[in-house]
Amino acid sequence: MNFPSEILNIEHVLFSQYGDLKWWPAKTPDEVLIGAILTQNTTWKNVEKAIDNLASENLLDLGSLSNASREKISTLIKSSGFYNQKTERLLGISRKIYSEFGSLHNLSRQGMQFCIDYLGQMKGIGRETMDSILLYAMDFPRFVIDKYTIRFMTRYGLLQDHIDIEKLESIPDILNHDIWRLKNFHALIVELSKNFCRSEPLCKNCILNKNCKYYKDKSVP
DNA sequence: GGCCAGGACACCA
């Protein structure tokens, strides 16, 4: 079976089993962007504490955040780790976007390619973070290529000896540029990957069937 | 007590 067919098949099976996961867990686009920075190399549980702290100080939007002090931000986001680095990134990004466009929505109106170039120049926004912002905060037809995606595709056998970025970049086409499907497909991969066994290559049964005897048994070699 | 988590970046050869 070729790549597009496999993708459609996986999406169909996963969705029929697990449904709409309603990702990204955030109330506003600004919160998505802030969460995307905070979650770098950190568990989401640690990020949630930081998000709650920022919310309690009304700092979950770019305007408020850009006017907050370094000390205040770094204290509030400490639980997410790398807090000095993330404070600088949050301040730099929020100040630039807020001062030049006023809002994330205004920035998104410049179009996807503009946003890719614009966000790509900022310190703290790499490939994955940008994908997350483009898809989940700005509703552009972008598929998030992160560690989970690559691990999933590799272990499923859809990527062989090298990471074929072009293949992964074709996923928006395969999913018909449907924003909701792109959001949910990535969410399914991430949520389910947390429960996969570590066999290599991963048994397809484990991916597509949560009743697989190896499901959640991460100790399997 | 070690390892890993929804990365990115600077530095070096």
Add this chain to the structure above:
DNA sequence: TGGTGTCATGGC
């Protein structure tokens, strides 16, 4: 261009 060190908290 690719490998490595650094940033740091928290859960298991």
